[in-house]
Amino acid sequence: MPPLAVAVAADLAVAALNPSLDSWDQAPGGTSVELATLRALAGLAGLPDTATGTFTSGGTESNLTALLLARDALPRADLADGRLTVHCSAAAHFSVARSAAVLGLGPQAVIPVDTGPDGRMDPRVLDWSLNDARAEGRTPMCVVATAGTTDLGAIDPLPAVAAVARRYRVRLHVDAAYGGGALFSRRLAPLLDGLGLADTVGLDLHKLGWQPVAAGVLLVRDPQLLAPLEQRAAYLNPADDQDAGYTSLLGRSLRTTRRPDAFKVAVTLRTLGREGLGALVDRCHELARHAAARIAAEPRLELTAEPVLTTVLFRYLPRRGRADPVNAALRRRLLARGQAVVGRTDLGDGQVRLKLTLLNPYSTEADVDRLLELVLAAGAQEDQEPSS
Numbered sequence: 001m002p003p004l005a006v007a008v009a010a011d012l013a014v015a016a017l018n019p020s021l022d023s024w025d026q027a028p029g030g031t032s033v034e035l036a037t038l039r040a041l042a043g044l045a046g047l048p049d050t051a052t053g054t055f056t057s058g059g060t061e062s063n064l065t066a067l068l069l070a071r072d073a074l075p076r077a078d079l080a081d082g083r084l085t086v087h088c089s090a091a092a093h094f095s096v097a098r099s100a101a102v103l104g105l106g107p108q109a110v111i112p113v114d115t116g117p118d119g120r121m122d123p124r125v126l127d128w129s130l131n132d133a134r135a136e137g138r139t140p141m142c143v144v145a146t147a148g149t150t151d152l153g154a155i156d157p158l159p160a161v162a163a164v165a166r167r168y169r170v171r172l173h174v175d176a177a178y179g180g181g182a183l184f185s186r187r188l189a190p191l192l193d194g195l196g197l198a199d200t201v202g203l204d205l206h207k208l209g210w211q212p213v214a215a216g217v218l219l220v221r222d223p224q225l226l227a228p229l230e231q232r233a234a235y236l237n238p239a240d241d242q243d244a245g246y247t248s249l250l251g252r253s254l255r256t257t258r259r260p261d262a263f264k265v266a267v268t269l270r271t272l273g274r275e276g277l278g279a280l281v282d283r284c285h286e287l288a289r290h291a292a293a294r295i296a297a298e299p300r301l302e303l304t305a306e307p308v309l310t311t312v313l314f315r316y317l318p319r320r321g322r323a324d325p326v327n328a329a330l331r332r333r334l335l336a337r338g339q340a341v342v343g344r345t346d347l348g349d350g351q352v353r354l355k356l357t358l359l360n361p362y363s364t365e366a367d368v369d370r371l372l373e374l375v376l377a378a379g380a381q382e383d384q385e386p387s388s
């Protein structure tokens with residue numbers, strides 16, 4: 001993803017000054033900027049005025065921290081081995097399962113909830129899955145909804161999922177690492193209605209936010225939710241300093257030394273504003289729609305689904321033989337020749353799909369057309385002389 005020049009410039013200043021957010025005295029400015037930026041992002045997400053959070057290294061750390069907060073909010077008696085469950089869609093990012101493993105929740109902890117054909121979590125299945133877990137004597141610890149799955153960009157039905165989580169009194173985390181950027185776009189933001197009902201929200205502005213890595217965020221609807229991370233270190237955040245208004249962010253993060261990644265985000269928001277970032281999001285969405293229309297009109301290509309955000313999944317339809325090895329090989333052919341980098345994935349059905357992740361707002365429709373021509377040409381070559 002191409003980072004914005006203003007964000008790179010701001011990050012350069014951070015690199016030069018090298019402050020760290022683990023104590024107020026090392027980063028008074030960075031501390032204030034992080035808190036103000038979190039407020040702005042929480043407002044955009046529709047969270048209440050009480051909301052705050054922390055910057056993270058990305059979507060993975062946001063998910064890990066959210067699950068840790070959910071686990072450590074439970075009464076001790078519920079923490080018995082193997083009893084806690086996490087309910088997320090089958091299309092949730094793998095970092096949810098990895099986080100559960102890191103937290104020692106056991107291999108059976110993550111219960112995948114079926115998605116519909118559109119890749120969105122089915123709230124009725126979520127309801128059954130929570131009910132079953134309780135009936136088996138287990139303790140649902142967290143529901144993780146995804147706002148923008150990595151492949152299809154599918155956004156779980158947030159209001160319905162929130163209603164189910166509320167009914168079972170279970171913590172709701174929304175992984176909006178990819179889709180959260182749609183909040184900047186007035187056209188796409190309604191897709192995220194209900195985000196403000198979450199207890200915690202993960203964002204990742206190195207995706208649809210064009211920030212240099214790292215630019216992850218974890219928002220919490222109430223500062224109390226951060227209590228499990230509270231940390232007192234005499235050499236960093238003595239209580240009387242804190243009481244005197246020298247705020248420390250030490251007790252908000254799994255990390256100790258931490259760059260003020262909020263600074264580049266704040267500078268970007270000040271420079272481009274929501275409208276400016278929204279225009280970039282809209283532009284990428286338009287490119288995705290253009291690619292989808294072009295694919296749908298091409299007999300040798302098969303569009304998997306209309307794009308929700310900025311990813312487009314498709315396949316080349318070979319003249320003979322199985323599509324999977326041909327698609328895998330044509331992609332490698334493009335890579336080997338240095339012609340194009342086309343993504344590859346499968347949706348759990350084992351079928352090889354090609355993937356465009358359109359995150360460069362300065363790409364043009366002509367660039368997309370040229371890319372698809374290269375795919376068609378590589379596919380035709382595979383038809384004639386299959387790679388071994």
Ligand SMILES: Cc1ncc(COP(=O)(O)O)c(C=O)c1O
Nearest residue numbers: 058059060093148150177178204
């Ligand atoms: C939905 C989702 N969640 C989490 C992540 C992980 O984010 P990161 O790579 O910044 O840790 C990704 C990355 O693609 C993602 O798409």
